[in-house]
Each structure stands twice: as structure tokens, then as C-alpha cells.
Amino acid sequence: MGQKRQCATTIINTEQMKKYIKMVISMAILHLSYTASAQEIDTLFTKRKIDYATYIGLVGKNNLEYSAEKFNINIAEANILSAKIFPDPELGFGFADNGQRRMNMGYGFNSELSWTLELGGKRKARIDVAQNEAQLTKLLLEDYFRNLRADATLAYLLTIQNRHLLDVQFNSYQQMKKLAEADSIRFRLGSITQVDARQSKLEAGTMLNEVYAAQAEWKTALANLSLLLGHREADTLLYPKEDFTGFDRNFILQDLILTAQNNRSDLKAALQHKNVSQSLIKLAKANRAIDLGLSMGVDYNSYVRNVIAPTPSFTTVNAGISIPLKFSNNRPGELRAAQYGMMQAEQLYRQTELTIQTEVTQAFYNYEAAQKQVSQFNTGLLAEAKAILDGKIYSYQRGETSLLEVLDAQRTYNEVQQNYYQTLYNHAAALVELEKAVGIWDINF
Structure with missing residues (x-):
């Protein structure tokens, strides 16, 4: 009777050992798959x-x-x-011809240099x-x-x-x-x-x-x-x-x-x-403040050959100051x-x-x-x-x-x-x- 019990106990221990071994192997396999999954994440x-x-x-x-x-x-x-x-100066040129060719009234040239003098700082x-x-x-x-x-x-x-x-x-x-x-x-x-x-x-x-x-x-x-x-x-x-x-x-x-x-x-x-x-x-x-306009110019008039009032050629020099009227100050x-x-x-x-x-x-x-x-x-x-x-x-x-x-x-x-x-x-x-x-x-x- 004791021998049967010992055999039964041995069988139970063997089964438990198999389950334990199976669990360990499964856990090892799952651990490897877990590690691979962790690396993928x-x-x-x-x-x-x-x-x-x-x-x-x-x-x-x-x-x-x-x-x-x-x-x-x-x-x-x-x-x-x-x-x-500073304000830029302005340079101007002009030409004049009265168009009376038959009367020989002549023609003229003019040039002017102007500049704005800023006042008031x-x-x-x-x-x-x-x-x-x-x-x-x-x-x-x-x-x-x-x-x-x-x-x-x-x-x-x-x-x-x-x-x-x-x-x-x-x-x-x-x-x-x-x-x-x-x-x-x-x-x-x-x-x-x-x-x-x-x-x-x-x-x-x-x-x-x-x-x-x-x-x-x-x-x-x-x-x-x-x-x-x-x-x-x-x-x-x-x-x-x-x-x-x-x-x-x-x-x-x-x-x-x-x-x-x-x-x-x-x-x-x-x-x-x-x-x-x-x-x-x-x-x-x-x-x-009012700014001043400064200007200086040269005019040239050619010789007039009109028989009634002949005029020799001449050159004039002019200078001027322009003062703007600051109505905008109102x-x-x-x-x-x-x-x-x-x-x-x-x-x-x-x-x-x-x-x-x-x-x-x-x-x-x-x-x-x-x-x-x-x-x-x-x-x-x-x-x-x-x-x-x-x-x-x-x-x-x-x-x-x-x-x-x-x-x-x-x-x-x-x-x-x-x-x-x-x-x-x-x-x-x-x-x-x-x-x-x-x-x-x-x-x-």
C-alpha cells in the first residue's frame, strides 16, 4: 500500500516537473519575443x-x-x-527761337542751376x-x-x-x-x-x-x-x-x-x-520753417541781322532767391x-x-x-x-x-x-x- 502511494507521489512530482519545465521554456521563448518587440518599439x-x-x-x-x-x-x-x-541741385537748359526766319530775329540759349536751402534745422x-x-x-x-x-x-x-x-x-x-x-x-x-x-x-x-x-x-x-x-x-x-x-x-x-x-x-x-x-x-x-530757393543762370542771345534793328549777340548772367509762401502753416x-x-x-x-x-x-x-x-x-x-x-x-x-x-x-x-x-x-x-x-x-x- 505504501509502495502504491510512493508511485503515485512520484507520478505527481513528475507531472509537476513537466509543467514546471514547460513553463520555464515558454517563459524563455516569450522573453525572447518580448525583447524583439521592445527593440521594434x-x-x-x-x-x-x-x-x-x-x-x-x-x-x-x-x-x-x-x-x-x-x-x-x-x-x-x-x-x-x-x-x-542734402537736397539735390537742379540743372536746367533751354533754347529759344522766335521763328521769324525771314526777318533774321536770331535765337538764344539759357541754362540755370537751382538749389533749395533748408532752414529751421x-x-x-x-x-x-x-x-x-x-x-x-x-x-x-x-x-x-x-x-x-x-x-x-x-x-x-x-x-x-x-x-x-x-x-x-x-x-x-x-x-x-x-x-x-x-x-x-x-x-x-x-x-x-x-x-x-x-x-x-x-x-x-x-x-x-x-x-x-x-x-x-x-x-x-x-x-x-x-x-x-x-x-x-x-x-x-x-x-x-x-x-x-x-x-x-x-x-x-x-x-x-x-x-x-x-x-x-x-x-x-x-x-x-x-x-x-x-x-x-x-x-x-x-x-x-520757410526754405529758400537759390538759383543762378546764364542766357545767350545770338546776333540779330534784322535791317531795321540789328542787335549784336550778348550773354547775361543772373542769380535769384525764391521764397515760398507757406500757406500750409495754417x-x-x-x-x-x-x-x-x-x-x-x-x-x-x-x-x-x-x-x-x-x-x-x-x-x-x-x-x-x-x-x-x-x-x-x-x-x-x-x-x-x-x-x-x-x-x-x-x-x-x-x-x-x-x-x-x-x-x-x-x-x-x-x-x-x-x-x-x-x-x-x-x-x-x-x-x-x-x-x-x-x-x-x-x-x-
């Missing part, structure tokens, strides 16, 4: 690593829109040269306007780069965030794919129902689609870096090296507002716009327009000053909130969510919990990770926006 493409310092330097040199804006400086300098030009006023406009153009270009630098930095940070979000989706897919493969084996061994095996396989397929979507967003962000750099290699994407580090700062709001009022290029441009308006008023007043439209422009520039300057104060205040509070959110994650939220997920998976594999609980834990862990990386991005972006609002820049990570 992370598609290879040509990429060139670039650090932030190099990237932002190339943006300043190669960005096409910024390069186009730089031509405004050349245009403004050319306008200064144009403003320095018109030329100096034009030069002042052109120089002030050139200075305004330089400040506007500086403000353009202030915004471009911030936008380029945000684009760089976005690629880092999208890479982390892709990793979250991909790791989640890996976890679910392993679970689906294990469920397939457990179903064949009779440990779970076919519905549970199908459910885990369906979830893995759904997560794979999310991986593809995250991958597309990441590559789209990488392509945007090439646009900002004026990069023309369509088959190569720039790949950032850095991570979300080095974005902690301590600021005092009142100091930031004072610094912004001293540093912001758009406020300097608003002040310079007032200078341009003042120079336009001076130009309008100068244009109301209609001071240009002067009034310049004066209203000055009043408008004053209001815009005050509005810009108020806007800067508001922008700095808002950016400061947003940065403070982002700092608090980052510190919240440092209390162990990620580790707690990971521990819950691992516990649910372990319990599910032992048949102590349902697949739905595992999926809920997986989604919670994904959301915590996604919120973490989005919070890191928001923290870095808040610092970028704050320094952009203040008009300072010390970002280098």
Missing part, C-alpha cells in the same frame, strides 16, 4: 546629441526669423545715411529721428531675442519631458506585456480563465498604442528643435543631453520687480519710443499728429511698466507653486505608488486579487509618474518664464 533614427549651452548658442546664430529681424538694424542704419543727404531733425528709430530697432531686436531664447528653452525642456513620458508608457507596456504573457501560460496550465488572459492581452495592446502616440509626440518635439536652429538635415534629429536639474532659485518679489524695470528691453523700447515721438515733433516744427496737421503720438507713447510706456510688474508678480507666484509641487513628490509618492503596483501584481500572480485591481494600480502608478515629470517640466518652465519676465538669464543645466 524603440525605432532607430539618426540623432545627434546636443547640450543646452550649445543649443541656445546656435539658436542665436542660426534661427532664420531672428536672422531676418537683424536686417532691421541695417535698414535703420541706411535710413540714417538717407537722412543726412530740418536736416538735423531728420537725422535725430533716424538715429532714435535705429536705437528703437536695436531694443526691439533685443526684446525679440529675449522671447526667442525663452521659447527655445521651453522647446528644449519639452523634448526632455516627452522622452520621460515615453519611458513611462513604454515601461508600463513592458510590465503589462509580461503579465499578459504569464497569463497566457497560466491559462494553458488551467490556473486562470480565458477571459482574464484575453483581458491582459487587450490591455497590453492598448498600452502599445499609447506608446506609439507618446513616441510621435517626442519625435515631433525633437523636430521642432531643428526648426528653431534652422537645421536642414531632415533625416537627423537633435537629441538633448540634459535632464530636469538645476532649476531651484530663491527670489524676493520686490527685488525682481525693480530688476525688471531696469532690465526689460521692451520697457526700454517704450521709453525710446517716447524719444522718437519727441524727435518727430521737432521735425514737424522744422518742416514749418493747417498744422503734421505737428498735431506728432504731438498726439507723443501723448500716445507716454501712455504706452506707463502701460508697459504696469504690465511688466504684473507679469513678474504672476511668474513669481507660479514659480513658488511649482517649487512646492516638486517638493511634494520628494515625500515618497513615486515609491509608494510603485510598491502598491508590485504588491498587486504579486497578489494577482498568486491568485489573491483580480486583474482589474492590477490595472487600477498600474494606471495610478502611470498617472503619478506622468504628473511627476510634468511637474518637473512646469517647475523648469516657470523659472524660464520668471527670468524672461524679469529680463535676467542664468539658466544653464
Whole structure:
């Protein structure tokens, strides 16, 4: 009787050993297929690593829109040269013939050189306007780069965030794919129902689609870096090296507002716009002054052979001054327009000053909130969510919990990770926006 029991036990152990060997072989095969699938998901493409310092330097040199804006400086300098030009002189020639051939009345030639003498300081006023406009153009270009630098930095940070979000989706897919493969084996061994095996396989397929979507967003962000750099290699994407580090700062709001009022290029441009308006008023007043027309001419009359009144040939020299009658001074439209422009520039300057104060205040509070959110994650939220997920998976594999609980834990862990990386991005972006609002820049990570 004991011998029969021993034989039965041996048979059972043999069957269990066969099942164990079968499971190990199946897991090995599935592991190989999983590795191949992972390689297929992370598609290879040509990429060139670039650090932030190099990237932002190339943006300043190669960005096409910024390069186009730089031509405004050349245009403004050319306008200064144009403003320095004196009025051109005029040279005229004439011929006279009375048409009396029978009476031999003769003919004549005349020539005249005329020039406008500008009075009232018109030329100096034009030069002042052109120089002030050139200075305004330089400040506007500086403000353009202030915004471009911030936008380029945000684009760089976005690629880092999208890479982390892709990793979250991909790791989640890996976890679910392993679970689906294990469920397939457990179903064949009779440990779970076919519905549970199908459910885990369906979830893995759904997560794979999310991986593809995250991958597309990441590559789209990488392509945007090439646009900002004026990069023309369509088959190569720039790949950032850095991570979300080095974005902690301590600021005092009142100091930031004072610094912004001293540093912001758009406020300097608003002040310079007032200078341009003042120079336009001076130009309008100068244009109301009377200009003198100076002229000098030579006339030649040929010999008149008329028998009644013969006249020898002669040459005359004349000079003259012409004074325009400035009836247009009774209609001071240009002067009034310049004066209203000055009043408008004053209001815009005050509005810009108020806007800067508001922008700095808002950016400061947003940065403070982002700092608090980052510190919240440092209390162990990620580790707690990971521990819950691992516990649910372990319990599910032992048949102590349902697949739905595992999926809920997986989604919670994904959301915590996604919120973490989005919070890191928001923290870095808040610092970028704050320094952009203040008009300072010390970002280098």
C-alpha cells in the first residue's frame, strides 16, 4: 500500500516537473519575443546629441526669423545715411527761337542751376529721428531675442519631458506585456480563465498604442528643435543631453520687480519710443520753417541781322532767391499728429511698466507653486505608488486579487509618474518664464 502511494507521489512530482519545465521554456521563448518587440518599439533614427549651452548658442546664430529681424538694424542704419543727404541741385537748359526766319530775329540759349536751402534745422531733425528709430530697432531686436531664447528653452525642456513620458508608457507596456504573457501560460496550465488572459492581452495592446502616440509626440518635439536652429538635415534629429536639474532659485518679489524695470528691453523700447515721438515733433516744427530757393543762370542771345534793328549777340548772367509762401502753416496737421503720438507713447510706456510688474508678480507666484509641487513628490509618492503596483501584481500572480485591481494600480502608478515629470517640466518652465519676465538669464543645466 505504501509502495502504491510512493508511485503515485512520484507520478505527481513528475507531472509537476513537466509543467514546471514547460513553463520555464515558454517563459524563455516569450522573453525572447518580448525583447524583439521592445527593440521594434524603440525605432532607430539618426540623432545627434546636443547640450543646452550649445543649443541656445546656435539658436542665436542660426534661427532664420531672428536672422531676418537683424536686417532691421541695417535698414535703420541706411535710413540714417538717407537722412543726412542734402537736397539735390537742379540743372536746367533751354533754347529759344522766335521763328521769324525771314526777318533774321536770331535765337538764344539759357541754362540755370537751382538749389533749395533748408532752414529751421530740418536736416538735423531728420537725422535725430533716424538715429532714435535705429536705437528703437536695436531694443526691439533685443526684446525679440529675449522671447526667442525663452521659447527655445521651453522647446528644449519639452523634448526632455516627452522622452520621460515615453519611458513611462513604454515601461508600463513592458510590465503589462509580461503579465499578459504569464497569463497566457497560466491559462494553458488551467490556473486562470480565458477571459482574464484575453483581458491582459487587450490591455497590453492598448498600452502599445499609447506608446506609439507618446513616441510621435517626442519625435515631433525633437523636430521642432531643428526648426528653431534652422537645421536642414531632415533625416537627423537633435537629441538633448540634459535632464530636469538645476532649476531651484530663491527670489524676493520686490527685488525682481525693480530688476525688471531696469532690465526689460521692451520697457526700454517704450521709453525710446517716447524719444522718437519727441524727435518727430521737432521735425514737424522744422518742416514749418520757410526754405529758400537759390538759383543762378546764364542766357545767350545770338546776333540779330534784322535791317531795321540789328542787335549784336550778348550773354547775361543772373542769380535769384525764391521764397515760398507757406500757406500750409495754417493747417498744422503734421505737428498735431506728432504731438498726439507723443501723448500716445507716454501712455504706452506707463502701460508697459504696469504690465511688466504684473507679469513678474504672476511668474513669481507660479514659480513658488511649482517649487512646492516638486517638493511634494520628494515625500515618497513615486515609491509608494510603485510598491502598491508590485504588491498587486504579486497578489494577482498568486491568485489573491483580480486583474482589474492590477490595472487600477498600474494606471495610478502611470498617472503619478506622468504628473511627476510634468511637474518637473512646469517647475523648469516657470523659472524660464520668471527670468524672461524679469529680463535676467542664468539658466544653464
